[in-house]
Amino acid sequence: MSAVRSRFPARLLVALLANLMTWMAIHSWNGMVEEPLKFTGPALTAALLIAVTGAVLRGTPLPSYLVLVVQILVVLVWFFHHQDVSTSYGGWLPTWDGISAISDQIRTGASAINTYAAPVRAARVTAPMYLLGLALLLLLAVDFIAAGLRRPTWAGLPILVALTVPISVLSEPLAAHVFIGTAVLFVMLLATVENEQTLAWGQAVTGRRQRDDTTDQVLDRASAQLPALKIGAVAAVAALVLPIFIPIGRGVLDAGPDNGQSGRGAGQQVQLRNPMVDLRRNLVQEDHLPLLDVRTDAADPSYLRTTVLDTFNGTAWVPGHRDLPETNIAQGRLPDPSGVSPTTPGTTSTWNLKTTENFRTTWLPAPYLTRDISVDEGDWRYDITTLDLANTDKNPPIPVSYRLTGFAQVYDPAKLNAATVAPDDILKPMTAVPKLTATVSQIAKEVTASGTTDYAKVVLLQNWFRNDGGFRYSLDPAPGDGMDQLERFITTEKVGYCEQFAAAMAVMTRALGIPARVVVGFLAPEKLSDETYEFTSDDLHAWPEVYFRGSGWVRFEPTPSTRTGTAPSWTRGNVRPQPTNTPSASPTTSAPIPKPTKKPTENTQTPTASGTSSTTYLRLAVVLLLLCLLAVPALLRRAQRRRRFTDRANARLEVENLWRELRATATDLRIPWPEGRSPRTAARIVCHRVNAGPDEVNELLVLVGVLEQARYRERFVLDEDTRARCREATRHWITVLVEATPSRRSRVALVWPRSALSSQRRAELDVPAVAHADANSFTEVG
Template sequence: MSPVPGGARTWLAGALCALAVSASLLSLTGAVAPGRWLPVGAAAVIALAALLAVLRSTTTAWWAPTLVGGLAVGLGLLAAYASPPGRFQPVPSTASLARLGDTFRAGLAYTDMSRPPVEAIPALELLIVGGALLVLLVVDLLALGLGAPAWSGLALLALWLPGITLGRPGSGLAFVGAAAAYVLLLALTAAPPPGSRGSRRSSDGPRRAGLAAAGAATVTVGALALSPLAGSLPGFATLSLPSLGAVSTGSLQLAQDLDLRESLGARSSEVVLTYRADPVGVGPLRVFTLRDFDGENWSRDTRTAGVAADDALLWPARDLADRPAGEAQPTTTSVDVTIRGLREERLPVPVMPRTLDSAGRWTYDAERDEVNRPSVTRPGMSYTMEVELLDLTADGLRGADVTYPADLDQYLEVPRTSHSDDVAAAAAEIASAADGTYEQALALQSYLRSAQNFTYDTEVPPARSDDAVWDFLQSRTGYCVQFGTAMTLLARTLGIPARLGVGFLPGTADDTGTQVVTGRDSHAWPELYFPGAGWVRFEPTPAVQSGSPPRWADPFASTGNAPVPEPNPRDEGAVPSAAPSQAPQAGPASAAADSDRPLRIAAGAAGSLMFLVGLGWWWRRRRSAAAVGLDPEVAWTRLRGRLAAAGITWSDARTPRQAAVLIVSELERRIDGPLGPEAGAALNALVRALEETRYAPAPRPLEHGELEDYVRAIVRELARSTRSSERVG
């Protein structure tokens, strides 16, 4: 029988289950963008809770409501998310099962690739709504079917895990609502129903219920009072949680182990930073640079270099020494940056020379041209830069010296693969008509940016060799990581030092003129070294995604020398990521190729229901075994041990009745008065049960709770006698 049988208590318990699950749904609002998923999920949870309450009010079978509710959930999800396009199909078919399986897998893939806050596409909505309904089934089964309400908290935790692991658990009110509903559910199920045998036997249930209710009130008030203060605690914003793959928990972090084999993941619309540049734009903001490439993956090198912060110009000293004496005076631009949702140990800075004014400690790594911090950036922190826009022109780069410093040989390394010679031959062919280093670089950029040669696509074709650059040159399909890597490696084969820069495009200006940079603006580009100019950015990614190339690398730009703001494109696919790309959409061909998919889906659903039923059967058997374990002999031994600890003992020669007389006499002596009626009745009942067990041919069966109540009543009287003795002494 359910521990909360019939009547208003069943409906109240069901309402608390629905409230706990609905409030837990709010924990996803930090990771999932606003949409219809929340009202749809809450409505589905309420409807299922009402169905379960009706079923538990009309049956004493603990498993029946879960079984019927599970079938209702399956049919509802099939009708809502797997009906044929344009019409509603309440009766499932093998085709609808296949569509539901496709949508489910698409939702998993989309979730695996996405960065918060992610748009709730229908496939993701299916996961959210279906997951909430499954959690409600488990909460109802544990709390009301199996009488284990405390374990239902683990089921609720499943809805909180996504937000917690991503550092986006929604509002504090979501926690308050879920915690209050959970603790009130504990309070409701702790007290036996009024008028039941358990309520007449023991007064402990109401006391537990009162304590649970007080706990719920404490949690609610505490969360309301403390949650607004938590964000202002020192160090709270910089709390570093474990990193999940390429995504840092809490905010966006760029991946440093870029994999050319991976498709591009869904981009985050989170604002990572804002900045104002006066008087002109400064182009992309670079976070870090990469040198080492093994044919498939970029990796962070192990060099440790850096100097303490000072007022000097942040620009490699070698590049300053090589700048021509007669070069035009650079234009200085002031840039004020505010971090919003970025979690990096390096500050985003322009690719041009700059000075920096930032609170806290930081160091400058001249080898990589990076500004490092001892801790991650946090929302609200700001810093100011004075950027010198170098007067880079096509003519100036065309006339640059081709003698490179010896320490740049490391930027000429090309991984040895089965197609490294083919890559070198391709570079030589592309630049065959170029005269000089700059013309070669421009030829490579123009070749890759041409829409006739390459197509921008976030889906990367399967690998065909051990050389990802060669595969890209053959498939001619990729996104910024493939384009940037290809130009970097092609330039190296031509003897031009090159590296990969990773950071953000300039973003989009809002109504106030502030540049707003989101996760969708993250980007990767090649940087080639020119003596006298340093590391120079090029843009091989097609214009449809990256906009116009830098002025000095634009073959169609005018030859004027005045600095002009760079274009502010939003690179819709430029998120350096190790995550796969957009959720794959299964088509008719894939459904036909997997004809046994409906049977596997149906088998999986049946297996899940059988697992729930088996879990319930095991739990019931476990409880029954525990009830059998406390027989009158065990209860008598337990009581004898508690009394012996208080100094009341007797020998085994005494019968249970003789021992009872001794117990009563000793307790009355200690309290200086008659034994309480509840304790006396409990002692007599326990002795009678013990005698029946020992001597009766068919002893009367007793429930686990009855024997526990007998022992508790006598122990409470023992505690009263002990307190009386202390007062007398």
């Protein structure tokens, strides 16, 4: 027992470092909820509990997988007590009713993370519980890999998943203190485990400064750990500092926009990087933050575009690839849009605009059309196909002042109605609808059955959404995303806000073979004085545009009048809507665009309805984590076998490793290995169990003879010929063991090797130093 007690501090240190590293990594999830302390605080308690329990149990003969089972039970009991489940026995032991209650709360938390844009508000109290559940899984996984299997390098895989997934969900970069803390703890973990393994091999890495038997060097823990910590510190600092000096463009130049969600930054700052996701978040926050100050002589300063979403990927509308060469600088005259002639009738207006400190955007709001522009700050460029204005700086400027000349095109309904088919370069990409369902296509055809032209069909679609389809505007739509949610929206739910209406109409228009896309921007400003206006976060809006040859991209408005007022005049053609059996909503009025009204406090956050949701990434993280865990034993086993056959640092240990490899192979194949017997006796028993032939028996006895010499001779030298014979004997006997086993059991052993999970690994790590005693005190064999 003294040996166990003496190693307990080392085991505890490894477990504490692994769990604290994991706890630091889960701080990258803080942006998902408003009160992250509600899951990071309990997670710290769980981390300490897992570390202490594991350190105690690993001093017993229990195999590592049974230690994990006990840890899971201990954590579950603590978790139920922490949640204060009233149905628990004595407040600790859960009942079936308690388990059901906790499961319901976790499912509700997962739904909240999936339904609401990050950060999920404090009123959704189950969201932190869901994150706590994921944190517990991660803590158990990392502890099992790093402290149970003693493979700290593999523990980096789940940690990497934990750090990477929130970056894809949240647009904010990983916090520096989280990165540095996780990196330093990881390096400390690696150094500690390596030191303990070196100690177990009997080399002189001790606090008493004993001599190393082979290198004649003086080592101690500090001398081994300090270089590792220095390397880790240099690497962490380099990872933080180098990007400052290396110019890296934003994804808008090459890979397109980021599809992550982001929460409010410091000072309640609005961000507009992923347009549809940011539109959703900022609308439902209802902060009424001033975003854009405008002075213009335009008769109607509404509908300012920020971004064109011209790609539908089957789940969400996103900006497609933007071609932004240096020649497309947004300074001076801009090109005319496709399909619009310079002689097109319309009215010209002048604009002076300035974004506020509240508005950080990579897309510049501007009226459509914009003839010319002058921007004071930043590198802004236009895409020739969409004519939206994107910033290419690593850090977009804030605020931004700019001036432009706007052009309000006059659309002729008769010309729109007579338009011919769009050119092929627009028709094919702008009518693509991946994952289009038969229901959506059929409804689009039924609603527009009375239309004889593309224009007539689009007008019928708009009227169906605004008047005849029974739709209702609300910032509380049902949760969901993708084509399934769109289908529910147009068939049964019929409740949503501008995002749902614009996305659904654009998809249905494309389903009819008519080019369409979605635009995100501002609806209508608040008038402050003569020719002076202010756009706020409540004015963000989305609408569809439809292409007509000779007129270009034309704006339509499917969102009901309660939000948008009267539909554009050119969209109210003399086309009778297709009769339907659905209840009729209130008719479109001629009132001006109404300003949004405040909702009750309990409804200030609304479900997300399209785009990539937080839980999609979290579920992916869980799946990846489980796959990593399932793959770890097989990967460890392969690495172990490779090391045993290639390690030549110590002749005695080299032979021991070959013998261990045979024992591990037998364990994997569930061939009973005679524990506690001498190598020669164990060899005879194994030969009998597999019905080995005389040649195979002699080959194994050669390995046994060399092993006995390695263990008991005072001076042992392994020449190349003997080394080759031992390795060949080991490889041959691995084949013998496999052939003596049913094929199904052999396949299972490859995927789930039992030796990687058994207590045998501890025996390997606890190999004592070779005793340099008098050779006469041992019986030399062979």
